[in-house]
Amino acid sequence: MAEHQLILTPNIHRADDFYAELLAAHDGLDKTESEALHARLVLILANHIGDNEVLSQALAAAQPSVPADDDRP
Amino acid sequence: MNKIFEVPLYSYERSEDQDRTTPARHPVVIIGAGPVGLAAAVDLAQQGIRVTVLDDNDKVSLGSRAICFAKRTLEIADRLGIGDALVDKAVQWNLGKVFFSDRKVYEFNLLPEKGHQRPAFVNLQQYYFEDYLVQRVRALQQEGAPIEIRGRNRLTAITNHDDHVTLDIETPEGSYALEADWVLACDGAGSPTRQMMGLDFVGRVFEDNFLIADVIMDAEFPTERWFWFDPPFNPGQSALLHKQPDGVWRIDLQLGWDIDKAKEKLPENVIPRIRAMLGPDIPFELDWVSIYTFQCRRMEKFRHGRVIFAGDAAHQVSPFGARGANSGLQDVDNLCWKLKLVIDGAASEHLLDSYDTERVFGADENILNSSRSTDFITPKSDISRLLRDAVLDLSEQYEFARPLVNSGRLSAPCSYVHSPLTSTDALDGPARSAPGSPCPDVPLEDVFLLPQLGDRFTLLTIDAEAPEHINESGITAQRLSLSCADDTTQALRERYMGAAEGAVYLIRPDQHVAARWPTFDDDLVRAALRRVIGKEHDL
Ligand SMILES: Cc1cc2nc3c(=O)[nH]c(=O)nc-3n(C[C@H](O)[C@H](O)[C@H](O)COP(=O)(O)OP(=O)(O)OC[C@H]3O[C@@H](n4cnc5c(N)ncnc54)[C@H](O)[C@@H]3O)c2cc1C
Numbered sequence: 026m027a028e029h030q031l032i033l034t035p036n037i038h039r040a041d042d043f044y045a046e047l048l049a050a051h052d053g054l055d056k057t058e059s060e061a062l063h064a065r066l067v068l069i070l071a072n073h074i075g076d077n078e079v080l081s082q083a084l085a086a087a088q089p090s091v092p093a094d095d096d097r098p
Numbered sequence: 099m100n101k102i103f104e105v106p107l108y109s110y111e112r113s114e115d116q117d118r119t120t121p122a123r124h125p126v127v128i129i130g131a132g133p134v135g136l137a138a139a140v141d142l143a144q145q146g147i148r149v150t151v152l153d154d155n156d157k158v159s160l161g162s163r164a165i166c167f168a169k170r171t172l173e174i175a176d177r178l179g180i181g182d183a184l185v186d187k188a189v190q191w192n193l194g195k196v197f198f199s200d201r202k203v204y205e206f207n208l209l210p211e212k213g214h215q216r217p218a219f220v221n222l223q224q225y226y227f228e229d230y231l232v233q234r235v236r237a238l239q240q241e242g243a244p245i246e247i248r249g250r251n252r253l254t255a256i257t258n259h260d261d262h263v264t265l266d267i268e269t270p271e272g273s274y275a276l277e278a279d280w281v282l283a284c285d286g287a288g289s290p291t292r293q294m295m296g297l298d299f300v301g302r303v304f305e306d307n308f309l310i311a312d313v314i315m316d317a318e319f320p321t322e323r324w325f326w327f328d329p330p331f332n333p334g335q336s337a338l339l340h341k342q343p344d345g346v347w348r349i350d351l352q353l354g355w356d357i358d359k360a361k362e363k364l365p366e367n368v369i370p371r372i373r374a375m376l377g378p379d380i381p382f383e384l385d386w387v388s389i390y391t392f393q394c395r396r397m398e399k400f401r402h403g404r405v406i407f408a409g410d411a412a413h414q415v416s417p418f419g420a421r422g423a424n425s426g427l428q429d430v431d432n433l434c435w436k437l438k439l440v441i442d443g444a445a446s447e448h449l450l451d452s453y454d455t456e457r458v459f460g461a462d463e464n465i466l467n468s469s470r471s472t473d474f475i476t477p478k479s480d481i482s483r484l485l486r487d488a489v490l491d492l493s494e495q496y497e498f499a500r501p502l503v504n505s506g507r508l509s510a511p512c513s514y515v516h517s518p519l520t521s522t523d524a525l526d527g528p529a530r531s532a533p534g535s536p537c538p539d540v541p542l543e544d545v546f547l548l549p550q551l552g553d554r555f556t557l558l559t560i561d562a563e564a565p566e567h568i569n570e571s572g573i574t575a576q577r578l579s580l581s582c583a584d585d586t587t588q589a590l591r592e593r594y595m596g597a598a599e600g601a602v603y604l605i606r607p608d609q610h611v612a613a614r615w616p617t618f619d620d621d622l623v624r625a626a627l628r629r630v631i632g633k634e635h636d637l
Contacts, residue, residue: 064488072498 031082106156107232110250116274124150127278129253134409134426135284136231140178141434143238143245156249161386162223162312166420168509171427172216177552180230188220194323203494213589214539215546221342258403281405289411301395306476308390309351315382325505331374336475359389392416394465401454413461418471418506421464435607444572449632460512467507474504511536521613521626528596537609538593551609562600564618570627
């Protein structure tokens with residue numbers, strides 16, 4: 026895998042387990058608490074990644090996607 | 099109220115210029131006797147240039163305003179002859195504490211690097227800074243230096259011509275006219291000079307108000323910087339407590355946008371807020387209170403023909419990071435040696451355009467840093483508050499989050515690496531002393547390096563040969579020879595040599611590195627000297 030390159034192909038071994046764990050982390054939290062949890066999570070994960078280039082690519086990848094004109098039905 | 103605010107420091111005196119039928123011509127007139135104007139006056143007078151400072155007031159600035167002075171400012175102050183006075187009076191601090199809501203989340207130690215003559219930061223009221231500069235002006239006058247401060251001389255009109263400037267000045271005894279070869283506009287954030295010349299000052303206003311108070315108390319609070327985010331005594335807002343000399347404490351309280359400023363400033367409203375912060379049992383007295391809205395903005399250009407802007411007149415930042423007066427002193431440091439060369443005819447006036455390039459770059463760096471701090475301290479949207487609070491929450495438990503906490507990134511000088519005066523790096527040396535950088539200090543046998551530099555061009559050789567003087571295009575670089583053999587602390591090696599076996603540095607009068615090489619080469623050194631005075635454009 027190239028350095029400084031965000032991975033956008035499947036990379037989590039047990040994807041269903043992770044997703045269930047992510048949902049469970051919000052059990053019993055109201056909307057505000059859930060949002061705060063997500064904010065903390067993002068910061069923790071970002072620090073783990075550490076690489077500014079990868080982080081910039083991740084921020085770009087997470088932007089709401091606007092379909093190009095010619096893709097519209 | 100503190101007495102120093104009330105005593106005139108430079109009372110109005112009639113000048114013979116007021117009785118002339120044709121206006122007198124001065125080489126340099128400085129508008130404004132704030133820290134920046136006074137520092138520029140001292141710098142130029144020390145270099146033998148006749149300088150006249152006009153101020154519409156006759157006292158130090160009201161209230162303490164700037165309190166945090168950075169190492170680079172102290173180093174410049176050393177060159178101006180007031181470094182010891184500042185440091186002897188000032189309070190030194192290293193420990194900072196950060197509070198979030200009702201708890202302390204962490205503390206930090208500035209841990210200043212060893213082997214520098216001056217500390218990383220000191221706290222001192224701005225009026226002392228101004229007072230010491232005025233004392234320095236008086237001492238220079240005693241020595242016969244042609245320097246003058248004219249109190250209660252208000253600039254009312256200014257016209258820029260090709261080779262001079264005309265000024266109209268209002269005094270208690272009527273108005274008079276002056277001419278100047280050069281004008282330095284150091285007349286503060288509201289700069290009347292800028293307004294009279296119809297120049298822009300664009301940027302960002304932060305929609306928030308801060309109550310700034312200086313209180314006098316005997317309390318034995320430690321000499322630390324305490325910063326609160328969302329404390330119980332000021333919910334949803336921030337607060338700061340910082341010590342100054344004479345038992346004076348600076349308190350900043352964020353108030354929000356929709357407030358009645360006049361009402362908030364009344365002692366009966368201020369005192370309960372401060373009591374809630376300090377606790378009910380601590381007696382204190384209010385020394386000065388003001389309410390500010392902070393802005394980050396700058397002029398598009400700092401040089402307009404023969405009128406040159408410096409300090410708050412040219413750029414303004416929010417105070418988080420203490421970049422106001424500190425950056426104004428860097429303007430002075432950058433400008434005065436260039437103006438001296440131009441006045442002496444050793445450089446063309448285009449050299450002054452490099453002041454513009456270099457200090458606009460510095461101003462942008464300061465504006466960027468202080469805008470980011472302001473955005474962290476006063477989040478402007480729900481999501482920025484959410485992320486800010488997440489950082490603070492995590493900072494209590496996890497070290498990784500602490501560098502993200504931003505209550506001000508304390509002022510540091512910028513590097514002029516991209517300046518047209520800076521030569522390409524030719525030494526495989528440490529990054530911190532690469533061309534453009536301000537020289538890091540180093541302990542020598544019984545003195546420090548920085549005081550050996552300044553006011554002139556230096557050819558610093560470390561384990562390298564070179565002539566004692568180089569004369570080129572009307573300027574002289576004087577050699578300073580050092581050796582790593584005497585470097586008991588290893589600071590010289592670490593800060594200037596790295597893995598190199600020898601080094602030759604060309605250093606500007608403002609103690610920034612202009613060029614460096616592994617050995618002395620006459621042609622290269624001469625080219626770098628021409629480049630640093632704006633006479634070499636090919637490379
Ligand atoms: C609350 C607060 C806290 C701050 N804290 C810090 C800090 O910790 N560290 C830091 O570095 N900076 C700090 N600053 C910023 C600092 O105070 C300013 O950057 C600094 O005063 C700018 O100096 P100056 O000489 O450019 O302008 P000023 O100090 O504003 O001086 C301008 C001078 O021009 C004179 N003048 C104006 N108009 C005319 C006229 N028409 N004719 C003649 N004279 C005129 C005025 O009388 C005045 O003396 C703080 C500011 C505030 C408000």
